[in-house]
Amino acid sequence: MPEGLAVFIECVAIGICILLMYAVLAVILIYMERKVCAFFQCRLGPNRVGKWGSIQVFADVIKMLIKEIIELKHADKFLYELAPFMVIIASVMAFSCIPINKGMEILDFNVGVFFLLAASSIGVVGILLAGWGSNNKFSLIGAMRSGAQIISYELSVGLSILTMVVLTGSMQFSEIVANQADGWFIFKGHIPALIAFVIYLIAGNAETNRGPFDLPEAESELTAGYHTEYSGMHFGFFYLAEYLNMFIVASVATTIFLGGWMPFHVVGLDSFNAIMDYIPGFIWFFGKAFFVVFLLMWIKWTFPRLRIDQILSLEWKYLVPISLVNLIIMVLIVVFGLHF
Known part of the structure; x- marks a missing residue:
């Protein structure tokens, strides 16, 4: 053909x-x-x-x-209809970058990390369109909260990922995983890698609007936030995107910090390492990803919801400065060859 x-x-x-x-x-x-x-x-x-x-x-x-998809009388119909598709398209584009196994990468190029961050950022546009297009004050407040929160916490996510990019020297996901064949970065990168992992989990939870950072959907204050006026599969798109965004956050953590599809090896235990090699790479990947998903759910169902000023203070007063210092420390470790 x-x-x-x-x-x-x-x-x-x-x-x-x-x-x-x-x-x-x-x-x-x-x-x-x-x-x-x-x-x-x-x-x-x-x-x-x-x-x-x-x-x-x-x-x-x-x-x-x-379920019937309701049509609002005074809404901006074009933006109202467009918003759920913007959110789901951003989620699918980011999902396409995830390397599940060796050779199982759909989008794999030399600026993969940059593309992932750019693609995932489109989702906030859909949320803002949903709040504005619904012509509902609760939706608009939820969308503004979400915009402020997501744009703020993207800095911490980006700095955490950049810390590991400095360690590996590449922005291509397949190379990042390949460089962890002799040890996962969370072990090879000393304390800065562990700090970056913790900050990434906190900021990733905030970026997906999940508790305790679920102010954009605060039921007790805003009914359902930016998707108050949505029903049927339009609401379903927002619902799907939230869960898949959580999985994308967990998958990126798995790829960058936990070795992706690479098995767990212990230096000197050759028989143990040989047994680990028998387990297929995609099982390693999904096992690690669902472990991180469990951690994110643990955070949600343990801590109470924060106020919006507390959420922004946590980001700008604590996470961003710590991430910047952590990045400088990682640069020094790489320059002087102090990593394993």
Whole structure:
């Protein structure tokens, strides 16, 4: 067949695979969130629909698909309709950068980290459009809060990732993982890598608007924040994007700090290392990613919601200065060859 047609078919096939994987992960994460939340609150969680409530999420998906999409009378219809698609497109673009296994990277080029940060930043535009286009004061307040919060915490996320880019000397995700073949960066990078990991988890939680940083959706104050006026699958897009953004945050942490698809090796234990090598790379990747997802859920269901001034003070007074000092320390470690 012609080369152009072959490329087109390949792109369509890859796009379908991304969307299927996106949907499957969303179902798993929603079910996991409910069970983890129930565990922390000494409840059972979903347990009626299907074995251990396993079909509850599918029932909710069907309910959301058949719900009517309401049309607001005084809304800016174009922006109101565009907003959910902006959020989901940004999420899918960022998701496409994640290297699941060796050779299983959809978008892998020499500025992959830069592209990921740029693509994920588009989501805040969708949130601002949703708040403005809804013509609802609660939605607008939620969108403004979200914009201030996401733009602020992107600095800490970027500085944490930049700290590890300094250590590896590359912005290409496949090279970052390949450089961790003899040890994960969270162990090789000394204390600055550990500090960067903790700051990344805090800032990543804030960027995805999850508790205790869920001020943009504060139910007790703003009904549902920026998606108050959305129903049906328009609301479903915001819901999906939140969970997949959490998985993207966990996947980037896995790739940059925890070795990506690389197995766990201990120097000197050759038989143990050989056994670890038998486990496929994608199992290592998903195992680490879901471990980080559990940490993010643990944070959400442990700490109470912060005020908006406390959220911004935490970022600008503490996380940004610590990240900058941490970056300088990592530069010194690399320049003088002090890392393992």
